[in-house]
Amino acid sequence: DQQVKQNSPSLSVQEGRISILNCDYTNSMFDYFLWYKKYPAEGPTFLISISSIKDKNEDGRFTVFLNKSAKHLSLHIVPSQPGDSAVYFCAASAYGANSKLTFGKGITLSVRP
Amino acid sequence: GAVVSQHPSWVICKSGTSVKIECRSLDFQATTMFWYRQFPKQSLMLMATSNEGSKATYEQGVEKDKFLINHASLTLSTLTVTSAHPEDSSFYICSARRPGGKDNEQFFGPGTRLTVL
Numbered sequence: 001d002q003q004v005k006q007n008s009p010s011l012s013v014q015e016g017r018i019s020i021l022n023c024d025y026t027n028s029m030f031d032y033f034l035w036y037k038k039y040p041a042e043g044p045t046f047l048i049s050i051s052s053i054k055d056k057n058e059d060g061r062f063t064v065f066l067n068k069s070a071k072h073l074s075l076h077i078v079p080s081q082p083g084d085s086a087v088y089f090c091a092a093s094a095y096g097a098n099s100k101l102t103f104g105k106g107i108t109l110s111v112r113p
Numbered sequence: 114g115a116v117v118s119q120h121p122s123w124v125i126c127k128s129g130t131s132v133k134i135e136c137r138s139l140d141f142q143a144t145t146m147f148w149y150r151q152f153p154k155q156s157l158m159l160m161a162t163s164n165e166g167s168k169a170t171y172e173q174g175v176e177k178d179k180f181l182i183n184h185a186s187l188t189l190s191t192l193t194v195t196s197a198h199p200e201d202s203s204f205y206i207c208s209a210r211r212p213g214g215k216d217n218e219q220f221f222g223p224g225t226r227l228t229v230l
Contacts, residue, residue: 099210
């Protein structure tokens with residue numbers, strides 16, 4: 001049972017436009033959410049996170065929005081750049097879970113020059 | 114950010130042999146490390162939580178006798194895939210939790226691609 005779902009396997013956007021990557025979760029105990037970026041044959045690198053006490057967190061071109069009632073979060077990248085092309089994983093953890101992360105399947109983002 | 118290394122980066126072995134993968138935190142001491150496995154086009158699946166000086170905690174469905182984890186020091190955890198079979202071929206990734214960092218902050222190694230013939 002997938003507790004973190006990234007239903008769209010891929011997304012293609014034009015350079016300079018906005019990329020919106022979506023993530024849904026089912027476990028109401030999750031209270032901390034993270035986005036990781038991963039290139040082929042490399043480990044994931046941390047991008048941005050958000051706590052359940054917030055509904056928005058911004059870091060440069062990256063903004064994560066959290067809608068707790070809908071159990072939905074999204075990552076916005078604007079403007080998108082070709083170097084952003086990678087697989088993006090949404091991850092979640094629950095308080096007291098010893099930092100255990102539950103990952104989604106990932107979304108492959110392609111940014112066209 | 115913190116640096117986590119893995120060795121080897123890739124390994125090819127014959128069915129029935131054992132393979133050891135090392136995970137090192139290079140610039141911090143990690144009391145907790147995690148081992149994940151990723152199959153193509155799938156999510157990273159947590160296999161086990163490795164705690165320094167104590168037994169690893171395995172996730173449901175992961176055979177502890179097949180995937181031996183040793184966290185002998187604050188900078189090194191090893192995963193040994195015993196009697197490997199082709200279905201064990203996968204991308205194995207470790208991560209380390211840095212003390213004093215955010216509770217959920219994990220730094221990932223570059224991964225190890227295991228191919229069992």
